[in-house]
Amino acid sequence: MVPTDMGTLLAAPGDEGKGCKPNTVVYSALIDGLCREGKLVEAKEALSEMVNGGCVPNAFTYSSLMKGFFQMGDSNSAIHVWNEMSNNNCTHNEVCYSILIHGLCKDGKLREALMVWNQMLGKGFKPDVVAYSSVIRGLCNAGLIEQGLKLFNEMLFLEAKSQPDVITYNLILSALCKQSSISRAIDLLNSMLDRGCDPDLVTCDIFLRTLREKVHPPQDGREFLDGLVVRLFKRQRVVGASRIVEVMLQKYLPPKASTWAKVVQELCKPKKIQVGIDKCWSNLYC
Known part of the structure; x- marks a missing residue:
């Protein structure tokens, strides 16, 4: 569990309950830290407290949770977070797409990753080196080396963030x-x-x-x-x-x-x- 209520944690000494109310940035930083430590249960509890406190999660908040679940090998929960973003009208950005593609490829779900890849391109987002490398890894692991090479050669003509x-x-x-x-x-x-x-x-x-x-x-x-x-x-x-x-x-x-x-x-x-x-x-x- 999250060790203490965030509002109490940030209250000024001698003025409990009247301290600074945590905002989206503070909650997102807490959730990211918990995810990095593998404390996904606590991270989800912090998210619930965040929403109940009137703070709206952003793309960074959800990205941290997705990455945390993928690192723990729980791709289903990561995908659930992705869907939760849509349900809460939070726009998927390039980082979210990159994390999802990387996680799916690492989990051996190449077909699903390619669907997300095409969706990303269709929305005008430009894949970064992590997204490209993830799909190349998936293609090579599936024996589709020539397709992997095609993507690799494509990277050579892109901007710096997508260079191999x-x-x-x-x-x-x-x-x-x-x-x-x-x-x-x-x-x-x-x-x-x-x-x-x-x-x-x-x-x-x-x-x-x-x-x-x-x-x-x-x-x-x-x-x-x-x-x-x-x-x-x-x-x-x-x-x-x-x-x-x-x-x-x-x-x-x-x-x-x-x-x-x-x-x-x-x-x-x-x-x-x-x-x-x-x-x-x-x-x-x-």
Whole structure:
């Protein structure tokens, strides 16, 4: 249960019952926090108290509840919240659509997600990277990789908020590698680098697994990752290169001596040393 009545909680000391009355923003923040903690029962109780107190829930309020239910694996309750929005004349916005599409795809309900996707487009809303990536994941999981690639290529010509991120790239890379389309995966990786998107641990794992299982004779991936580090350094992408080096060390795949020299030379530049020192002092006093 919600631990105390919101009106009492916000009352001024010595003036109980006459404090600030919570508004929609306060209630929505409370509900969002409860949902993030997985306390959906308490969140629903807060919503009831909110409505009974004369505050009208907004799209953010309902979005928090939908996201909370999906995270708990309760897609039926999330859909109920979506319908409740309509019944209460609360307009679905882009964030609401994105959360619903993501949740449905994660739950394996691709057909329903595509229906919502088409409804979203029909109302003139522009999907964000989360919505696009969710549908691409659903299509790839269903074996519809070419359709996933079509959506991915569509993203490349959209505004910044809908541009593919490393998660989107990893979805397509994984799907291509699973069907042994390794050359296409390499081409996509090259495009990823050219567009300024750095690989992460998941990207490395995808190619390491592919090199072990799909290539004859099998490779441990050291040469591949080493080459990736060098390419990133040539593009002055030091953070991305350092991240790959960390992965190599975790996987017991040490870089070549020449690559180590580049790493040390770059990280030992005066400005970077000072940044490192400042970070250490900051961590000590936090």
